[in-house]
Each structure stands twice: as C-alpha cells, then as structure tokens.
Amino acid sequence: MDLTPPQFANPLILLLISPLALAGWYAIRRGISRPLVISRVIILSLLIIALASPFTLGTSTIRDEAPRIAVVSDKTMSMDLFNMDTGEKLFESLKSRTPTTYRQFAGVNSPIGDEVISAAENNNIVLVSDGNSNYGKDLFDAISFVSGTGTRVYAVRQEPIHNDASVEIESAKNLIIGNENVFNIIVRQAGSEISYRLDVDIDGAPVKSEAITQTERTNVTSVYYTFDSLGTHRVTATITPEGEDRFKDNNVFYKSVFVVPKPEVLAVTDDTGSPLYTVIDSLYAVTRSSTVPDDLSRYKAVIIDNRGAAQLSADVLREYVGGGGGLVVVGGDISYDKGNYNNSPVEALLPIISRAGEYKGGRNLVILIDSSGSTILGDATTGLTFIGLINANAISIVQNIGRDSRIGVAAFSGVTAETDMLSMSSDANRAELERFIRDIGPDTKGGENPTDIDKGLRAAENLLNSVSGTKEIIVISDGQIHPDGFEEAKKTVEDLKSKGIHITFIQIILSYEVNAKADKLYDDLAKIFGENAKVVDPGHKICEKNRPCLEGDEKQPEITPTPTPTPDYRQYNIEPIDTGHFITRYINLSADITGYNEVIPKLGADELVATSPGYKPILTVWSFGLGRVAAFTTDNGAGETRWAPAVYSGENSRLIPSMINWAIGDPRPKEGVVIQAEDIWAGTPGRVIITSDTLPQVRLDGTALDLSRTGPVTYEASINPDKEGFHDLSGYGIAVNYPLEYREIGFNEKLSTAIASSGGRVYSENEVEGLLLMDIKERAIRTVQEPVSKKEPFLLAALILFLGEVIIRRLKDYRKERPLIQDNPVG
Incomplete structure (x- = not known):
C-alpha cells in the first residue's frame, strides 16, 4: 500500500x-x-x-523504440595512430536508423570526460576515442556520473594502424648531494612490439645506452646516479625506434633537477652502530641526541629510534611537525605498543593506534559468484542478464576496494572455480581477477544443477583459511535458493559465523523496482547475521569510486584489545600495499623480518607496507598540520632482537631514504629566496612559487616575471615557455617537454572496465555495425517519475x-x- x-x-x-x-x-x-x-x-x-x-x-x-545516440569522436593529435574517419562512418551508418547526433573535438588536449558530460542529454553515447584523457574532468568519474543520470556509455576499441613510442623520466625534483638517485625511464608504445635504442645523458655525458625490444605496453628502466656538485643538473632520455614511429616529438624527454647540500636531520637514538643509523649518517647531515631538544627549527626531519612515550616531548614535536617538519618514528622492543604510546600525547601525532586488536589492517574478502543455471536468464526488454550484472558488480568491487585488501573470487554451481587470495596493492592482480570474473559463465545445462550455495561458501572458507585477520564473504546471486538445500545452507552459514567470518548477501534484480525485497529464503540466510539481504538493481553498484564498498566501511573499525603475543622468530615477508605512493613507487621490496610492533592504522592514514600473510602494518604515513609523519613499526636492524636487518641492505635499503625524503619534503634550506617549480608540458602553463622575506626578482631566461603576493612571504607566477628543452629560472632549472597529448598512446585498456562496470560495452571495429544498435535498442529503457x-x-x-x-x-x-x-x- x-x-x-x-x-x-x-x-x-x-x-x-x-x-x-x-x-x-x-x-x-x-x-x-x-x-x-x-x-x-x-x-x-x-x-x-x-x-x-x-x-x-x-x-x-519506458522503452524507447528509436533511442537517441550521440557519437562523440575524438580527433585530438594522439588519435592520428588510428583511423580518424571511424566516428564519421559510424554516424552515417546510424543516423538513418535512429536519431543520431555527431560531436567531435580536436586539438593538443584531450578533455574526454568533459565531452562525455556535455553529450549526456542523449540517452546513449558512443565514444570513439583512445580513452587517454589528460585535461578537464576525469573520464572515469564522468562515465560514472552520466550513468547515474540514465545515460549509457559505449565505446569503440580501435586497433592502431600506426605504431609509436613515447619516453618519460620520473624522479624527484630536488636531490641531495652525495646520495644515489634513481631515474626511472618509462617507455610506452601503442602497438604490440617495438625495438629501440635508449640513451640517457646527464649534463651532456652519456650514462646509459641500451638496445631494447619491448613487447609490453609500458617498460621501466632504472638509471642510478650520484651527483657530486650543487645546483641545477640536466638529464635527457632519448629513444631511437627502429621501423615505424608516428610521432617524433615524444622521443626525447628532459628532466631538470636541483642538487642541494645534505639537509640537517636529528636522530634521537643511543644506537649509533645500527643499520638504520649507518644509512641515515651516510645520506644526511645527522645530529645525534638521546632526547628531543626544545628547539628543532634547524632540522628538516626528526628520526626517533625505539623510544618509549615517556622519553618524548610531545608538545615540542607537535609544534615542530605542525609547522612543517618531518617526523619518522622507528619501532622496536620499547616503542609503540611496547612503549606505552597508546592514548599518549605522542600517539596523537602518529598515523597509528599503538595496540594490538582484532583488526589486522586490510580486508580479507572472498567474492562468491552465483553461476547457477538461473543466472543465464534475462530481461528481453532491457537485454540485461543476471550473470552480466553479477559479474559487473564483482568487477566494481575489485576496481574500487582499498589497496590494503586481499581478494579471492570463487564461483559455485555453474562453474566450480576459484582464485588465490591476491593483494589489491598490485594492479596486475586486479586485472587478473577481472579477467577471471569475465570468464565465469552460468550453467549451460539450463538450470539442471541446483544453486549449491553451501558448497560455494565452503570454497570461500578454504580461501580465507590461507590468510589471517578480518575475514568476510560477499555472495552475489539472483537469490534463487531451492527449498531442499536451504537447511544445509543455513547450517553452513551458522558454522562460518561461529568461526568469525562475516557474510553479506547481495541479490541482483533486473528491474528498476523501488523498495524491492529479497527472496525470503535468501533473506533468511542474511538474517543469521542480523541483517537483510541487500537488493541491487541495474542502476547501482555495490562498490563505486569515492564511497565505501559496503555501508559502514567508512567507520573506524571496532578494536578488541588482546594480550600482546609472545614474541616468536618466524619470518614475515613484507610487501608494498600502495605501489603508487612516492615512497614505494618502483621499489622492489622483498625483505623478511622476524618481528614488528602491534599497531592499527588510523582513518585518514596511508598504509604503504605490511607483512604477508597477516597484513600487519609496517609503514604507515599521514600529514599532520604542515608536516609529514611516518610510522615505521619494525626495528633498526640491530640489537638482540634484530627484527629487520634485511630491510637495510641491497635493494630493500632504498625504502629507508625514500621514507625519510618524503618526510623531509623539500630538502633545501629555508633561508633567502627559495624557488619551487616543476617541469612542465609544452602548451600547459606552469606554476612558480617563491618564498622570500622581501620582494624577490625572478627571471625566466633573463626576462623578469610578474609576481603575485599570496602570503606574508610567498609569491606566485605563471610561466608558459614556447620552446622545449631546458630553461633557467634565476638559477633554478626547469624543463619543458613535448605536449602531454603525446605521453599516453594507444588504446587505454582501463576504459573497457570503466564502461563495462557502468552497464555499457566496448566493441571492436568489426562488431560495431552488427551489434551496437541492436544492443542499444535492447537496453533503451528509462525509469522516470x-x-x-x-x-x-x-x-x-x-x-x-x-x-x-x-x-x-x-x-x-x-x-x-x-x-x-x-x-x-x-x-
């Protein structure tokens, strides 16, 4: 009623x-x-x-028998690798059969997200583009936004008719004299194979020359170099491809770096023989102290090594970090949970809670997919099927869940298959799970096999037995439970609940029904956990960008204190959780440790490194005021415990200076005129920030800049040099590179998953004529009030x-x- x-x-x-x-x-x-x-x-x-x-x-x-279509054709410079007439030909093919409009955009920028939103007044958008958006609204956010308004986005996946390669150098801008620096040379290609010679010069002198045959879309080559002089230095990477190379402008990349004296850091430690102290003493101008002095203004970072809370001056540290200082707190046998940090003033500065608890960090989740025969059924008016929506929701979880989580996927009834528990810190693991989900199909025997949900739940349990920490299962199904198998399923659910495994039941429906309710038997299983089964219609996803995968995820986890475990000396491998952060990017971390401090990341913190298995946090960071704080919750590699000596040797040792450099931020002294400016792309204005007690005079290649005062001691200017190469900014070097349009080349494979998870589809050029309009008509329905x-x-x-x-x-x-x-x- x-x-x-x-x-x-x-x-x-x-x-x-x-x-x-x-x-x-x-x-x-x-x-x-x-x-x-x-x-x-x-x-x-x-x-x-x-x-x-x-x-x-x-x-x-409402079903629309003549759906409106907008063909959006990308004719920016990067699309020259493809057939530029595809969009116009598609428009000519469609306009006589259904109302169709044509939009195109061109130039040296690709605002694809903006164009998708502008075309959203139509019910359907067909995007003819490489999907490499580099200006305006994020493309994937735009697709999600218009999908929520009833507009469905489709795309045409073109195969490049030309090949091309681009080169880029990635490194920090401000470097420290005498320290080994890493320059990552990134080469991207549009095709499937390309051969080229890579040459890297620093200040005009060759440091690397190598012939490379690349079959991956992206290849990273690391170049190590130590500067022994201060000031601006110039790094150039050049590729010389063999065979076809469509664009020549993106074969050279310029990187300007500024080398500064060793910054002063304070090491609060008594152990000057530890591997930690050895590393920092070789990289920075270190002052050692047993206590935290009252005046920290001279230091760029403070490194606290295995100190109890009572030994630290929380008020001094709070003022220092809040004003822009860097703080690194290293654990040990008298630190964190072993040093009374819990609920102390010092803990308020840190990105962690210093106590053990049931919450172990990231989520351990198994997505249980119903592939029984009933999921092959669909709605003839919409073209939607249960299995299609089930898989789309499973993919949305994989794409959007936090990087500190582990996910496994299992299917039951139609296909008996399962994966391992894979870390979501790896984009390759996400892609592997997405491929596995897409390959799952329903029982082709038309429902001859019943929905054996209890067997699926046992398979999920087996996966979760391989990990420790919080464990949960998300069941995604059409909700059809046979009465004969209900009691067995109920017993299995109750047994898993008694083992501390939480289960969420999701029922997929094909209609846009308001306030739809789950099937009774399926809902009864959910009620074992005091919940109702969640009903998801085609217009929604379980997990979307910028919101929790399930309601309640945004809350601080409830922590149950447990006794501090008796130390053991088993080995725990540590691995990056977030490989996109400044600290962990391109670091091949493979160290084993034998101990750690029990901590829990706070909300708002970034967990970067953890143990595997178990996901005990090892490196957690956040910003506090104007400063940065890193909590490194294993020891300095020395002493009787010697938890982590392997972290301070070989390739693993790069983690320590990377962590401290992040905490330092800009290593340059604050005195005098300090210029901050990143290298820029041709055609894209750059921003210059100057810090000075008096009105500075800043010149770009000899021409004075117009400065705007933005604070008591800060000034800003905008620059847009029209010549690629190196430029001088009053002694601070910057580089101008080829237009950003030429960096990402070829078809962006991430576009396929974004469109599929929003209910659309990506077609090859051969499929467009026969399937595109047919699919659009089948799905051309709108829910209106x-x-x-x-x-x-x-x-x-x-x-x-x-x-x-x-x-x-x-x-x-x-x-x-x-x-x-x-x-x-x-x-």
Missing part, C-alpha cells in the same frame, strides 16, 4: 473548504437538518479536493456518500405511516 501523502496541482482551490464549512454551520443554526448539512458539506469538500487535482509521483519504465492522479478516490467517496444519503432518505419515506384505504361498504 502506498502511504505517500498526495500533492496538489491546484492547492488554492482547497481554500473553498473553509467558507463551505462556515455555510454548513450557519445552515445548522437556522434549523436545517444537521445530518443532511454535514453530509452535503462532506460531499462538496470531497469534490473540492478532487478539483484541486491531487496526485502522487509514480515510477514507470510521472504524476499519478488521485482524483478518483475522492470522486468515488463523494458519489458513494451521496447515493447512501439518497437511499437512507428513501428508506425513511417508506417507513412513514400511510393512511388506511378501506374497500367501499356493501350497499
């Missing part, structure tokens, strides 16, 4: 009820029958309400009341005494 109160199209008409009631009261006072007057007032009031046109908003599904008139109940009530009144009056007339009529007497 719809209990929503109606709205009125003509609400002012309702004002007539007041004088009507007043007239009725007057009529009663004049002696007219009270029941008659009340009846007439009610009848006339109902008629007035009907005249006011009451209505409610109803939801209806329309006014539903509610006059009829009021008119019917008025009629019934009037007829009732007439009938009652007639009956009363019949009951009145009538005169007795006698026969004439006999004469």
Whole structure:
C-alpha cells in the first residue's frame, strides 16, 4: 500500500473548504437538518479536493523504440595512430536508423570526460576515442556520473594502424648531494612490439645506452646516479625506434633537477652502530641526541629510534611537525605498543593506534559468484542478464576496494572455480581477477544443477583459511535458493559465523523496482547475521569510486584489545600495499623480518607496507598540520632482537631514504629566496612559487616575471615557455617537454572496465555495425517519475456518500405511516 501523502496541482482551490464549512454551520443554526448539512458539506469538500487535482509521483519504465545516440569522436593529435574517419562512418551508418547526433573535438588536449558530460542529454553515447584523457574532468568519474543520470556509455576499441613510442623520466625534483638517485625511464608504445635504442645523458655525458625490444605496453628502466656538485643538473632520455614511429616529438624527454647540500636531520637514538643509523649518517647531515631538544627549527626531519612515550616531548614535536617538519618514528622492543604510546600525547601525532586488536589492517574478502543455471536468464526488454550484472558488480568491487585488501573470487554451481587470495596493492592482480570474473559463465545445462550455495561458501572458507585477520564473504546471486538445500545452507552459514567470518548477501534484480525485497529464503540466510539481504538493481553498484564498498566501511573499525603475543622468530615477508605512493613507487621490496610492533592504522592514514600473510602494518604515513609523519613499526636492524636487518641492505635499503625524503619534503634550506617549480608540458602553463622575506626578482631566461603576493612571504607566477628543452629560472632549472597529448598512446585498456562496470560495452571495429544498435535498442529503457492522479478516490467517496444519503432518505419515506384505504361498504 502506498502511504505517500498526495500533492496538489491546484492547492488554492482547497481554500473553498473553509467558507463551505462556515455555510454548513450557519445552515445548522437556522434549523436545517444537521445530518443532511454535514453530509452535503462532506460531499462538496470531497469534490473540492478532487478539483484541486491531487496526485502522487509514480515510477514507470519506458522503452524507447528509436533511442537517441550521440557519437562523440575524438580527433585530438594522439588519435592520428588510428583511423580518424571511424566516428564519421559510424554516424552515417546510424543516423538513418535512429536519431543520431555527431560531436567531435580536436586539438593538443584531450578533455574526454568533459565531452562525455556535455553529450549526456542523449540517452546513449558512443565514444570513439583512445580513452587517454589528460585535461578537464576525469573520464572515469564522468562515465560514472552520466550513468547515474540514465545515460549509457559505449565505446569503440580501435586497433592502431600506426605504431609509436613515447619516453618519460620520473624522479624527484630536488636531490641531495652525495646520495644515489634513481631515474626511472618509462617507455610506452601503442602497438604490440617495438625495438629501440635508449640513451640517457646527464649534463651532456652519456650514462646509459641500451638496445631494447619491448613487447609490453609500458617498460621501466632504472638509471642510478650520484651527483657530486650543487645546483641545477640536466638529464635527457632519448629513444631511437627502429621501423615505424608516428610521432617524433615524444622521443626525447628532459628532466631538470636541483642538487642541494645534505639537509640537517636529528636522530634521537643511543644506537649509533645500527643499520638504520649507518644509512641515515651516510645520506644526511645527522645530529645525534638521546632526547628531543626544545628547539628543532634547524632540522628538516626528526628520526626517533625505539623510544618509549615517556622519553618524548610531545608538545615540542607537535609544534615542530605542525609547522612543517618531518617526523619518522622507528619501532622496536620499547616503542609503540611496547612503549606505552597508546592514548599518549605522542600517539596523537602518529598515523597509528599503538595496540594490538582484532583488526589486522586490510580486508580479507572472498567474492562468491552465483553461476547457477538461473543466472543465464534475462530481461528481453532491457537485454540485461543476471550473470552480466553479477559479474559487473564483482568487477566494481575489485576496481574500487582499498589497496590494503586481499581478494579471492570463487564461483559455485555453474562453474566450480576459484582464485588465490591476491593483494589489491598490485594492479596486475586486479586485472587478473577481472579477467577471471569475465570468464565465469552460468550453467549451460539450463538450470539442471541446483544453486549449491553451501558448497560455494565452503570454497570461500578454504580461501580465507590461507590468510589471517578480518575475514568476510560477499555472495552475489539472483537469490534463487531451492527449498531442499536451504537447511544445509543455513547450517553452513551458522558454522562460518561461529568461526568469525562475516557474510553479506547481495541479490541482483533486473528491474528498476523501488523498495524491492529479497527472496525470503535468501533473506533468511542474511538474517543469521542480523541483517537483510541487500537488493541491487541495474542502476547501482555495490562498490563505486569515492564511497565505501559496503555501508559502514567508512567507520573506524571496532578494536578488541588482546594480550600482546609472545614474541616468536618466524619470518614475515613484507610487501608494498600502495605501489603508487612516492615512497614505494618502483621499489622492489622483498625483505623478511622476524618481528614488528602491534599497531592499527588510523582513518585518514596511508598504509604503504605490511607483512604477508597477516597484513600487519609496517609503514604507515599521514600529514599532520604542515608536516609529514611516518610510522615505521619494525626495528633498526640491530640489537638482540634484530627484527629487520634485511630491510637495510641491497635493494630493500632504498625504502629507508625514500621514507625519510618524503618526510623531509623539500630538502633545501629555508633561508633567502627559495624557488619551487616543476617541469612542465609544452602548451600547459606552469606554476612558480617563491618564498622570500622581501620582494624577490625572478627571471625566466633573463626576462623578469610578474609576481603575485599570496602570503606574508610567498609569491606566485605563471610561466608558459614556447620552446622545449631546458630553461633557467634565476638559477633554478626547469624543463619543458613535448605536449602531454603525446605521453599516453594507444588504446587505454582501463576504459573497457570503466564502461563495462557502468552497464555499457566496448566493441571492436568489426562488431560495431552488427551489434551496437541492436544492443542499444535492447537496453533503451528509462525509469522516470510521472504524476499519478488521485482524483478518483475522492470522486468515488463523494458519489458513494451521496447515493447512501439518497437511499437512507428513501428508506425513511417508506417507513412513514400511510393512511388506511378501506374497500367501499356493501350497499
């Protein structure tokens, strides 16, 4: 029953009820029958309400037999690798069969996200592009946004008819003299194979020359170099491809770096023989102290090595970090959970909670996919199938869940298959899970096999047995549970609950039904956990960007204190959780440790490194005020415990300076005029920030810049040199490289998953003519809200009341005494 109160199209008409009631009261006072007057007032009031046109908003599904389509054709410079006429040909093919518009954009920028949003007034968008957006709104955010408004996005995947390669150098801008620096040379190609010679020069002197045959889309070559002089230095990477290379401009990349003296850091430690101290003493100007002094202003970072909370001056550290200083806290046998940090003033600065608990860091999750025969069924009007929506939701979880999680995937009934528990810190692992999910199909025997959900749950349990920490299962199904198998499934769910495994039940529906409810048996399984099964329609996803994968994920995990475990000396491998962060990017971390401090990351912190298995946090960072804080929760590699000596040797040792450099930020002294400017892309203005106590004079290649004051000691300017290569900014070097349009080349494979998870599809050029319009027509439905008139109940009530009144009056007339009529007497 719809209990929503109606709205009125003509609400002012309702004002007539007041004088009507007043007239009725007057009529009663004049002696007219009270029941008659009340009846007439009610009848006339109902008629007035009907005249006011009451209505409610109803939801209806509309199928469009002639769907509107917007063909959006990307004709920017990077699309020269493909057939540039594909978009126009597609438009000519579609316009005679359905209303079709054509949009194109060109230039040296690719604002593809903006173009998708601009074309969203149509029900369907067909994007002919490489998907490499480099300007304006993020493309994947734009696809998600327009999908939420009812616009479906499709794309054409073109194969390049030309090959090309681009080169880029990635490194920090400001470097420290005497320290080994890493320059990562990134080469991208559009095709499947290319051979080239890579040459790297530093200050005009060759440091690397190598012939490379590349079959991957992206190849990274690391070049190590130590600068022994201060000031600006110039790094150039050049590739010389063999065979076809469509664009020549992106074969050279310039990188300008600025080398500064060793920054001063404070090491609060008594152990000057530890591997930690050896590393930092060789890289920085180190001052050692047993305590935290009151004045820290001279230091770029403070490194605290295995100190208890009582030994630290929290107020001094808070003021220092809040003002822009860097803080690195290294663990050990008297630090963190072993040093009374919990609920101390020092802990307030740190990105962790210093105690053990049931929460172990990232999520351990198994996605259990229903592939039984019933999932092959679909809606003929929409073209949607259960298995298609089930897989799309599973992929959305894989794409959007946190990088500190592990995910496994299992299927039951139609296909008996499962993966390992894979870390989501790896993009390759995400891609592997997505491929596995797409390959899952329903039982082709048409439902001959029942939905054996209990067997699927046991398979998920086996996967979770390989990891420690919080464990959960998400079941994604059409909700069809056979009554004969319900009791067995119920026992399995209750058993898993007793083992601390939480299960969330998701039921997929094909319609856009409002307030849809899950099937009873399926819902009964969810109620074992005190919840209802969650119903997901085609317009929603379980997990989307910028929101939790399930409601409640945004809350701080509830922590159950546990006794500090007895130390053991098993080995725990540590691995990066987030490989995109400055600290962990391109570091091949493979160290083993034998101990760690029990901590829990706080909300808002970034967990970068953890143990495997178990996912105990080892490196967690965040910003505090203007400064940066890193919590390194294993030891300095020395002493009787010697938890982590392997972290301080070989390739693993790069983690330590990378962590400290991140905490330092800009290693340059703050005195005098300090210029901050990144290298820029041709055609894209760059931003220059100058810090100075007096009005500075800054020149770009000898020409004075117009400065704007943005703070007490800060000034800004915008620059846009028109010549590629190296430029001088009052002694601070910058480089201008080829336009950003030429960096990412070839078809962006991430576009396929973004469109598929939003309900669209990517077609090859051979599929476009035969399938595109057919699929669009099958899915061309819209859910709209329309006014539903509610006059009829009021008119019917008025009629019934009037007829009732007439009938009652007639009956009363019949009951009145009538005169007795006698026969004439006999004469």
